[in-house]
Amino acid sequence: MTTEGHICFAISSIILIKKIKLINFITSGDWWHVILGSLITCLLPDIDHPKSFIGKRFKWLSIPIYKLFGHRSFTHSLLLIIIIIIYVNIRKINISVDVIYAMIIGYISHIIADILTPAGIPLFWPYSKKFSIPIIKKSNVRLERLISIIIIIYAIQY
Ligand SMILES: [Zn+2]
Numbered sequence: 642m643t644t645e646g647h648i649c650f651a652i653s654s655i656i657l658i659k660k661i662k663l664i665n666f667i668t669s670g671d672w673w674h675v676i677l678g679s680l681i682t683c684l685l686p687d688i689d690h691p692k693s694f695i696g697k698r699f700k701w702l703s704i705p706i707y708k709l710f711g712h713r714s715f716t717h718s719l720l721l722i723i724i725i726i727i728y729v730n731i732r733k734i735n736i737s738v739d740v741i742y743a744m745i746i747g748y749i750s751h752i753i754a755d756i757l758t759p760a761g762i763p764l765f766w767p768y769s770k771k772f773s774i775p776i777i778k779k780s781n782v783r784l785e786r787l788i789s790i791i792i793i794i795y796a797i798q799y
Contacts, residue, residue, distance in 0.1 A: 642754045642755060642757070642758055642777060642780075642785060643780055643782050643785060644684060644693075644694040645782055645785070645786075646754065646777070646782060646785030646786070646789075647683050647684055647687075647750070647751050647754055648680065648683060648684070649785060649786055649789035650683070650750050650751075650753075650754040650785065650788070650789055650792075651679040651680060651682075651683030651746075651747045651750040651751070652676060652679065652680070652789070652793075653788075653789040653790075653792035653793045653796070654679065654746060654747075654749075654750040654753070654792065655667065655675050655676055655678075655679040655743055655746055655747065655750070656676075656792070656793055656796045656797075657792050657793075657795065657796040657799075658746055659672075659675055659796075660796040660797065660799050661796065661799050664742055664746075666738050666739050666741075666742040667739060667742050667743060667746065669739070670737075670738075670739025670740075670742070670743065671737075671739060674737055674739045674740045674743060675739055675740070675742075675743040675746075676743070677740070677743070678739065678740040678741070678742070678743025678744045678746075678747060679743045679744065679746050679747030679750065680747060681744055681747060682744040682745070682747035682748040682751075683747040683748070683750055683751050684751065685716070685747075685748055685751070686716045686717050686748065686751045686752060686755070687712075687716075687751070688702055688703050688706060688716060689703065689706045689707055689710060689711070689712050689713070689714065689715070689716040689717070690703060690707060690712040691703045691704050691707055713755065713760065713761075713762050713763065713771075714763060714766055715766055717751075717752055717755060717762040717763065717764075717766070718762075718763060718764060718765065718766035719752075719764050719765060719766075720765075720766055720767075722745070722748065722749060722752070725745060725748065726745060729741055729745070752764070754777075754785075756772055756773060756774055757773075757774055757775070757776045757777045757788075758773065758775060758777050758778075758779065759773060759775040759778065759779065760773065760779075761773025761775070776788070
Protein backbone atom coordinates (compact mmCIF):
# COMPACT_ATOMS: atom_id res chain seq x y z
CA MET A 642 0.00 0.00 0.00
CA THR A 643 1.17 3.53 -0.72
CA THR A 644 2.01 6.20 1.87
CA GLU A 645 -1.07 8.14 0.80
CA GLY A 646 -3.18 5.00 1.07
CA HIS A 647 -2.02 4.41 4.65
CA ILE A 648 -2.79 8.03 5.58
CA CYS A 649 -6.29 7.86 4.01
CA PHE A 650 -6.96 4.50 5.64
CA ALA A 651 -5.86 5.77 9.09
CA ILE A 652 -8.07 8.87 8.87
CA SER A 653 -11.09 6.89 7.67
CA SER A 654 -10.52 4.21 10.32
CA ILE A 655 -10.36 6.71 13.18
CA ILE A 656 -13.48 8.52 11.89
CA LEU A 657 -15.29 5.16 11.73
CA ILE A 658 -14.20 4.11 15.22
CA LYS A 659 -15.21 7.48 16.66
CA LYS A 660 -18.59 7.50 14.90
CA ILE A 661 -19.55 3.91 15.79
CA LYS A 662 -18.41 4.54 19.39
CA LEU A 663 -16.17 1.48 19.45
CA ILE A 664 -13.65 2.80 22.00
CA ASN A 665 -14.72 5.19 24.76
CA PHE A 666 -11.49 7.19 24.77
CA ILE A 667 -11.81 7.76 21.02
CA THR A 668 -15.55 8.48 21.13
CA SER A 669 -15.15 11.12 23.83
CA GLY A 670 -11.84 12.34 22.42
CA ASP A 671 -11.18 15.58 20.63
CA TRP A 672 -11.41 15.27 16.81
CA TRP A 673 -8.00 16.90 16.29
CA HIS A 674 -6.41 14.69 18.93
CA VAL A 675 -7.68 11.46 17.43
CA ILE A 676 -6.96 12.36 13.81
CA LEU A 677 -3.47 13.64 14.55
CA GLY A 678 -2.81 10.70 16.88
CA SER A 679 -3.69 8.21 14.16
CA LEU A 680 -1.58 10.10 11.61
CA ILE A 681 1.49 10.04 13.86
CA THR A 682 1.63 6.23 13.83
CA CYS A 683 -0.07 5.15 10.61
CA LEU A 684 3.27 4.91 8.78
CA LEU A 685 5.31 3.67 11.74
CA PRO A 686 5.21 -0.10 11.01
CA ASP A 687 7.20 0.58 7.81
CA ILE A 688 10.14 1.76 9.92
CA ASP A 689 11.34 -1.77 9.11
CA HIS A 690 12.14 -0.71 5.54
CA PRO A 691 14.93 1.84 4.84
CA LYS A 692 13.27 2.93 1.58
CA SER A 693 9.82 3.57 3.04
CA PHE A 694 8.60 7.12 3.72
CA ILE A 695 9.41 6.89 7.43
CA GLY A 696 12.41 4.57 6.96
CA LYS A 697 14.17 7.19 4.80
CA ARG A 698 13.78 9.76 7.58
CA PHE A 699 14.97 7.44 10.35
CA LYS A 700 17.64 5.37 8.58
CA TRP A 701 19.60 4.97 11.82
CA LEU A 702 16.63 2.95 13.10
CA SER A 703 15.19 1.43 9.93
CA ILE A 704 18.44 -0.15 8.71
CA PRO A 705 19.12 -2.17 11.90
CA ILE A 706 15.43 -3.23 12.15
CA TYR A 707 15.49 -4.27 8.48
CA LYS A 708 18.71 -6.25 8.96
CA LEU A 709 17.43 -7.93 12.12
CA PHE A 710 13.87 -8.78 11.10
CA GLY A 711 13.33 -7.86 7.44
CA HIS A 712 10.39 -5.95 5.99
CA ARG A 713 6.84 -6.78 7.15
CA SER A 714 7.81 -8.89 10.13
CA PHE A 715 8.03 -7.86 13.80
CA THR A 716 6.72 -4.31 13.27
CA HIS A 717 3.70 -5.71 11.39
CA SER A 718 2.77 -8.27 14.04
CA LEU A 719 0.08 -8.69 16.63
CA LEU A 720 2.86 -9.33 19.14
CA LEU A 721 4.20 -5.77 18.85
CA ILE A 722 0.68 -4.31 19.10
CA ILE A 723 0.09 -6.29 22.31
CA ILE A 724 3.46 -5.11 23.69
CA ILE A 725 2.54 -1.49 22.87
CA ILE A 726 -0.89 -1.80 24.54
CA ILE A 727 0.61 -3.40 27.67
CA TYR A 728 3.36 -0.75 27.79
CA VAL A 729 0.85 2.10 27.44
CA ASN A 730 -1.30 0.66 30.24
CA ILE A 731 1.61 0.03 32.62
CA ARG A 732 3.60 3.21 32.10
CA LYS A 733 2.25 6.65 32.86
CA ILE A 734 2.72 8.50 29.61
CA ASN A 735 2.21 12.24 29.68
CA ILE A 736 0.05 12.33 26.58
CA SER A 737 -3.73 12.72 26.45
CA VAL A 738 -5.40 9.29 26.54
CA ASP A 739 -7.44 9.95 23.37
CA VAL A 740 -4.19 10.65 21.50
CA ILE A 741 -2.61 7.44 22.83
CA TYR A 742 -5.55 5.29 21.74
CA ALA A 743 -5.69 7.08 18.38
CA MET A 744 -1.98 6.31 17.94
CA ILE A 745 -2.68 2.63 18.59
CA ILE A 746 -5.56 2.71 16.08
CA GLY A 747 -3.32 4.44 13.54
CA TYR A 748 -0.77 1.68 13.96
CA ILE A 749 -3.40 -1.06 13.67
CA SER A 750 -4.89 0.62 10.59
CA HIS A 751 -1.52 0.18 8.87
CA ILE A 752 -1.47 -3.52 9.73
CA ILE A 753 -5.04 -4.02 8.44
CA ALA A 754 -4.26 -2.05 5.27
CA ASP A 755 -1.23 -4.24 4.58
CA ILE A 756 -3.38 -7.35 5.02
CA LEU A 757 -5.45 -6.05 2.10
CA THR A 758 -2.43 -6.30 -0.23
CA PRO A 759 -1.33 -9.50 -2.01
CA ALA A 760 1.95 -9.66 -0.04
CA GLY A 761 0.10 -9.82 3.28
CA ILE A 762 1.76 -9.77 6.69
CA PRO A 763 2.90 -12.35 9.25
CA LEU A 764 0.25 -11.30 11.77
CA PHE A 765 1.30 -13.94 14.29
CA TRP A 766 5.04 -13.32 13.90
CA PRO A 767 7.41 -15.13 14.71
CA TYR A 768 5.09 -17.65 13.06
CA SER A 769 5.93 -16.84 9.45
CA LYS A 770 2.61 -17.60 7.68
CA LYS A 771 1.43 -14.44 5.95
CA PHE A 772 -2.17 -13.34 6.14
CA SER A 773 -3.68 -11.58 3.17
CA ILE A 774 -7.07 -10.54 1.86
CA PRO A 775 -5.73 -9.27 -1.49
CA ILE A 776 -8.29 -6.59 -2.32
CA ILE A 777 -5.73 -3.90 -3.17
CA LYS A 778 -3.21 -4.71 -5.82
CA LYS A 779 0.21 -3.12 -5.50
CA SER A 780 0.19 0.71 -5.44
CA ASN A 781 -3.42 1.14 -6.54
CA VAL A 782 -3.93 4.63 -5.10
CA ARG A 783 -7.38 5.03 -6.67
CA LEU A 784 -8.68 1.89 -5.00
CA GLU A 785 -7.05 2.87 -1.69
CA ARG A 786 -8.80 6.25 -1.87
CA LEU A 787 -12.09 4.63 -2.85
CA ILE A 788 -11.99 2.21 0.11
CA SER A 789 -11.21 5.13 2.46
CA ILE A 790 -14.10 7.19 1.05
CA ILE A 791 -16.48 4.22 1.43
CA ILE A 792 -15.41 3.83 5.07
CA ILE A 793 -15.93 7.56 5.74
CA ILE A 794 -19.37 7.54 4.05
CA TYR A 795 -20.33 4.49 6.11
CA ALA A 796 -19.09 6.21 9.28
CA ILE A 797 -21.07 9.38 8.52
CA GLN A 798 -24.21 7.36 7.75
CA TYR A 799 -23.84 5.28 10.91
ZN1 LIG B 1 3.61 -1.87 6.08
